[in-house]
Amino acid sequence: MPGFRVTERSMATHTLANLQVNLQRNQDLQNQLSSGKLISKASDSPGGAVIAMQTRSDMTALNQYSRNADDGMGWLSMADTALTSASTQLNRARELVLTGLSSGTSGNAQGREAIAQEVDNLRSSMIDLANTTYLDRPIFGGTTSGNIAFDGTGAYQGDNGQVNRTVGSNASVRVDTSADEVFGSGTANVFNLLQRVADDLRNNPSALQNDMADVDTAQKRVQTGLSGVGSRYNQVSQMQQAADNRVLDLTSQLSDVEDIDLPKTITELSLQQTAYQAALAATARVIQPSLVDFLR
Structure with missing residues (x-):
């Protein structure tokens, strides 16, 4: 069974993509917390948006x-x-x-x-x-x-x-x-x-x-x-x-449809920020080799 070659570039690409997902989730939670609304656009919840309108x-x-x-x-x-x-x-x-x-x-x-x-x-x-x-x-x-x-x-x-x-x-x-x-x-x-x-x-x-x-x-x-x-x-x-x-x-x-649950959102944001910081730390440890390391 043939194997797949994993390169430094592919590792970096996947890692950055995952970090971007975490960062986007972090931003969504911050937007919800600052606006107090779960739904800011129809794509956030199509069904909820129809009910709200x-x-x-x-x-x-x-x-x-x-x-x-x-x-x-x-x-x-x-x-x-x-x-x-x-x-x-x-x-x-x-x-x-x-x-x-x-x-x-x-x-x-x-x-x-x-x-x-x-x-x-x-x-x-x-x-x-x-x-x-x-x-x-x-x-x-x-x-x-x-x-x-x-x-x-x-x-x-x-x-x-x-x-x-x-x-x-x-x-x-x-x-x-x-x-x-x-x-x-x-x-x-x-x-x-x-x-x-x-x-x-x-x-x-x-x-x-x-x-x-x-x-x-x-x-x-x-x-x-x-x-x-x-x-x-x-x-x-x-x-x-x-x-x-x-x-x-x-x-x-x-309010039930589009307003946030404030304690829940604050907790989720705190957990998401912790998870993002952990992901950054783990990424820094995993992708340590550089061109200088290979030239040694």
Whole structure:
């Protein structure tokens, strides 16, 4: 059986190749330790890289849902504040109508005029509330590009569009509020009602009884709208919490896939450095002869 000739050059080549492998492993461990990541490129772990990319994609979508929810809660919070104030002012309007109906002021034109002026102020204040904006957009104006939902006469300037926010993979919630549903539509809206109340206080006190019933209806409409806003706010808040919780879960999963085990990596690096130093020492002893040695 023929033998193989082993030369000094082949020994040196193989030895350098083995040392290079050890050195590369040493460098990989140092890179992992400095970055804290097991995977810095797809070739480090093709399967792990795919999982990491998919997990990050899911986290990006969930973070966007959470931001959408923040924006939606901003819309709904402004609506809640505006409708709460509107309900308070309608309560005051009801008190004023009752005062106008009382025997003490029903025949007193001066007293009714004072009450009518306060109703006028309530009407102006209600229009201001109906024009409440969030990020320069009227929350009761649909998708209008204008900056008001109602003009000074109480006429609607918005549209029937809806502002929706996607807060989950299959969840879209309306975050604006229909002006018709909370303030009434057309000539039957609350602004025209308050105008009529003021006119009746001045000129037709006998109609105040009917006005009282209409104010009660308007109050119920606002309270119903307020309840709907609260329900949608809770829905958006819960969806945001679910998205945030899922992001935490995915963050943990991502860490399991690509983060190093710090004590293990430090130990492996220490062992690898020891092994490399031992290999260098052994190589120095094995490949000692030189040309000078052969010439002696």
